[in-house]
Amino acid sequence: MMSSSSSPTIVVLSSSGLTIADKIKQTTGGVVHGFSRRVTQCDVPFDNVAEHLGRLFLQGETIIAIMAAGAVVRCLAPLLTDKKTEPPVVVVSEDGATIVPVLGGHHGANQIARHLGEYLGGHAAITTAGDVSFGLALDEPDAGYTLANPDDAKGVMAALLDGESAKISGRAPWLRDSLLPIGDDGKVRLTITENKVTPQDLELVYHPRTLALGIGCERGCEPNEVIALAEQTLANAKLSPLAVAAIVSVDLKEDEPALHQAAAHFGVPLRVFNAAILEQQTERLENPSEVVFAEVGCHGVAEGAALAAVGEYGRLIVAKHKSKRATAAIAKAAEPIDTKECGRARGHLSVVGIGPGNEGWRSPEVSSLVAEANDLVGYSLYLDLLEGLTAGKKRHDFDLGREEARVRHAMELAGEGRNVALVCSGDAGIYAMATLVFELLEHGGLSPSAKRISIQVSPGISALQAAAARAGAPLGHDFCTISLSDLLTPWEMIQKRVKAAAAGDFVIAFYNPVSKRRRTQLAHARDVLLQSRPGDTPVILASNLGRDGESVRIVPLGELNIDEVDMLTVVIVGSSESRVLQTGDGLKWAYTPRGYAAKPGTKITGVD
Numbered sequence: 001m002m003s004s005s006s007s008p009t010i011v012v013l014s015s016s017g018l019t020i021a022d023k024i025k026q027t028t029g030g031v032v033h034g035f036s037r038r039v040t041q042c043d044v045p046f047d048n049v050a051e052h053l054g055r056l057f058l059q060g061e062t063i064i065a066i067m068a069a070g071a072v073v074r075c076l077a078p079l080l081t082d083k084k085t086e087p088p089v090v091v092v093s094e095d096g097a098t099i100v101p102v103l104g105g106h107h108g109a110n111q112i113a114r115h116l117g118e119y120l121g122g123h124a125a126i127t128t129a130g131d132v133s134f135g136l137a138l139d140e141p142d143a144g145y146t147l148a149n150p151d152d153a154k155g156v157m158a159a160l161l162d163g164e165s166a167k168i169s170g171r172a173p174w175l176r177d178s179l180l181p182i183g184d185d186g187k188v189r190l191t192i193t194e195n196k197v198t199p200q201d202l203e204l205v206y207h208p209r210t211l212a213l214g215i216g217c218e219r220g221c222e223p224n225e226v227i228a229l230a231e232q233t234l235a236n237a238k239l240s241p242l243a244v245a246a247i248v249s250v251d252l253k254e255d256e257p258a259l260h261q262a263a264a265h266f267g268v269p270l271r272v273f274n275a276a277i278l279e280q281q282t283e284r285l286e287n288p289s290e291v292v293f294a295e296v297g298c299h300g301v302a303e304g305a306a307l308a309a310v311g312e313y314g315r316l317i318v319a320k321h322k323s324k325r326a327t328a329a330i331a332k333a334a335e336p337i338d339t340k341e342c343g344r345a346r347g348h349l350s351v352v353g354i355g356p357g358n359e360g361w362r363s364p365e366v367s368s369l370v371a372e373a374n375d376l377v378g379y380s381l382y383l384d385l386l387e388g389l390t391a392g393k394k395r396h397d398f399d400l401g402r403e404e405a406r407v408r409h410a411m412e413l414a415g416e417g418r419n420v421a422l423v424c425s426g427d428a429g430i431y432a433m434a435t436l437v438f439e440l441l442e443h444g445g446l447s448p449s450a451k452r453i454s455i456q457v458s459p460g461i462s463a464l465q466a467a468a469a470r471a472g473a474p475l476g477h478d479f480c481t482i483s484l485s486d487l488l489t490p491w492e493m494i495q496k497r498v499k500a501a502a503a504g505d506f507v508i509a510f511y512n513p514v515s516k517r518r519r520t521q522l523a524h525a526r527d528v529l530l531q532s533r534p535g536d537t538p539v540i541l542a543s544n545l546g547r548d549g550e551s552v553r554i555v556p557l558g559e560l561n562i563d564e565v566d567m568l569t570v571v572i573v574g575s576s577e578s579r580v581l582q583t584g585d586g587l588k589w590a591y592t593p594r595g596y597a598a599k600p601g602t603k604i605t606g607v608d
Contacts, residue, residue: 007031007371008062008088008112011053014038017066017094020120022388024064024092027119028112031371032388036360043389044367045360050075062108063089064116069100076103088112096120110137138190141206142174144336145192146242148205156188156204164188164202172206194243194332196235209245210333212314212342213266214306215259216249216292217326223261229323230262233330237318245337246271248305250278250296254346255452258326271309271343272417278304286319306331309342344417347453349410351437352421353428353460356546357385361461369458370421377410378423386423407436408444415450427462431483431511463570464509467542470552472589474540474572478506479592484521485512491521498525502532507578507592510571514562522571523562530557533576538590540572541565554580554590 008030012021018041021032033056034042035049046052053075056063065072069091076089080103088109091100099116101109101124110126117124139153147153160166165183168175170192176182189203199205213234217226234241247263249256251272263270275297281304282288288299298304302320310333318330350369355361370376370389380397383390396413398406410422424432434457440446468475482497483489501508508529513522529537535558542552543566555561557573565571578592 008064009033009056011056011063011065011067012039012042013049013067014094015040018042020092020094020096021066023096023120024066024116026392027115028064029371029392030064031367041388042359043371044362044364054079057087057089060087062087062112064092064112065089066092066094069102072102090116092116092120093122095122097122098125099123100125105137105140108140111140136174136178136180138204142172144209144245144338145172145174145206146209148197148207148240148242149199149203152199152204156202159188159202166190168192170206170208172208194240195238196240207240207242209243209268209336210310211239211243212246212248212306212309212331212333212337213244214248214302214304214309214329214331215262215326216301216305217253217256217258219256221256221258221325223258225323226258226262226326226328227265229321229326229328230266233318233321233328236321237330239318239330241266244268245333246309246339246342248272248309248343250275250298250301250305251344251449251452252296253301254449255454260346269339269345271339271345273305273308273343277308277343281307284316286316302327302329303331305343309333309337345419347414347417347449348419349414349437349453349455350419350421351424351428351434351455351457353424353426353430353432353458353462354382354385355426355461356463356466356544357382357425358546359387361466361546363458363460366458366460369456370423373419373421375410375413375418375420376423377406377413377420379406379425382423382425385425403433403436404440407433407440408446411437411440411446411450411453414453415447424460425463427460427465428457429459430462430464430481461546463511463542463545464572466545467509467540467552467570467572470542470545470550471540471554471572473591474507474538474574474578475509476592476594477575477577478504479509479575480504480506481509481511482525483511484518484525485515486518486521494521495524498528502529505533505575505577507575508573510573512567513565513569513571515567519562522560522565525573526557526560526562529573533557533574535559537576538574538578538580540590541569542572543569545570554588 008028010021010024010030010032013035025032032042033044033046036045036047057076057079072091086104088104088107089102090109090112091102099113099122101113113124138157139150141147165181165186166188167186168190172192187202192206244266246268247270249259249272251274253259254272259270278298282299284307285300285303293299306329310331314331314333317332320327320329352366352369375394376383377396379400383395410420414420422433428434480501537557539555539557539560544550580590582588
């Protein structure tokens with residue numbers, strides 16, 4: 001696998017490029033974006049090639065484009081400003097035979113091209129001088145190393161290309177195994193150290209990320225205090241912040257804002273360990289504490305977490321330092337720390353709405369969150385609708401009706417440190433699972449770790465939005481939604497809401513209008529509404545929206561036949577102002593005027 005910091009966006013323009021796109025997806029974990037006119041099977045469709053590529057580029061996304069290199073250049077040329085900030089852009093031929101890093105060669109594009117060349121059996125057409133001559137780019141160090149002075153890399157590389165040799169001080173196998181001219185008397189110096197040093201002329205300083213910065217703090221500690229303590233602890237030991245691989249702590253603190261802000265300040269992940277693992281480090285601690293043991297279950301958080309992170313061959317190099325409400329310690333590993341194998345991350349739950357299921361109606365954010373997840377939880381039909389996005393992920397299928405079990409399972413999985421997507425149809429916050437997530441957080445008896453997860457709710461196209469769009473614009477003025485299911489809401493309360501909505505002359509979207517056993521509620525709502533709005537008020541009956549068998553009809557309220565409605569139908573009843581018009585092509589449209597006819601200066605003359 002390549003060591004790119006984030007999953008790339010794989011852009012494909014034709015169905016003939018899908019085979020190679022799928023292969024690239026398998027090895028990179030990327031998301032396939034397809035040109036909608038020519039590609040029907042992809043994760044995210046788009047309509048305009050130049051606009052889409054430009055948007056991805058400006059967002060800093062890593063792009064692997066299966067298209068002509070010249071086309072990519074023409075699309076992105078107007079956006080090029082500073083090569084130091086541009087993201088990697090790699091072009092791959094449809095047969096995978098040629099891989100060209102077009103932009104961001106020293107920001108990962110060359111590395112991606114080399115990896116794809118090996119994986120696909122193609123040729124990586126790398127033209128960067130250092131890569132060609134020495135097999136590496138000095139300003140693109142191996143994973144686990146950071147170059148302290150990247151602006152000096154160009155001059156150092158120029159000296160090496162002119163015939164100078166390099167003296168390497170410190171351990172960096174990727175440098176010694178390269179084709180660099182190495183000599184003890186070299187004028188070029190390549191220094192590998194955790195210490196904070198000032199580079200000299202023709203010197204590059206690389207910091208191996210071998211340091212684990214252990215932090216403990218009181219609940220609610222100010223982030224500035226934690227950051228100041230961490231910086232001072234590093235400074236006192238003359239260590240570079242660039243050598244820090246991770247902020248580490250006990251899992252009880254995984255939702256502590258101060259620790260997350262400290263991790264963001266240093267640009268590293270926060271990783272946590274449970275108290276039992278930290279307690280195993282007791283004999284290696286310099287400052288064991290019975291007070292800490294009584295409160296947390298281990299004899300040291302800062303020192304214990306730092307030692308747990310560096311393993312048995314690492315050592316504590318800075319014992320516990322204290323501020324008023326926080327502690328910090330530093331341990332050093334024998335090799336750069338792989339943070340993915342160090343403790344665990346804070347668990348994350350994405351609650352996503354996939355709309356009606358049609359990939360064209362699924363937001364790019366939802367597709368990205370699903371692609372990034374390790375586990376997918378949902379009703380089996382909803383997971384099936386994701387098609388290619390489920391590949392390589394663990395599915396947790398639930399039957400319809402087991403909503404609480406589904407949500408609880410997703411939250412407990414996230415509590416184990418996993419990245420979980422809870423998949424809902426429509427919009428996750430409209431008659432869906434997002435509300436149950438927060439209800440369980442407040443009252444649901446979750447495990448302590450499940451209560452500490454991070455949560456993101458991502459919107460989708462709701463059934464009422466899809467039905468309204470297919471029918472015209474019935475939601476153009478004030479509207480409300482009412483569920484007619486009395487499984488969770490008493491029928492008496494539903495009756496009050498229908499009556500209130502009728503009195504307010506709202507457009508109403510009825511969810512769960514009928515079921516096999518429940519056939520009278522919609523008829524009651526119809527009869528109540530007919531008391532205050534005309535019998536020709538438009539009613540939209542929409543089912544299977546965005547899927548095979550889609551049906552959208554507009555009928556008068558007075559002729560609404562309950563037997564023509566099933567449990568998969570969304571019913572939108574217009575207000576007294578809603579109207580129906582027929583266009584020249586014979587299509588009927590429903591809309592609710594906003595009132596523009598009365599606005600001064602409008603050219604709308606009003607309604608007959």
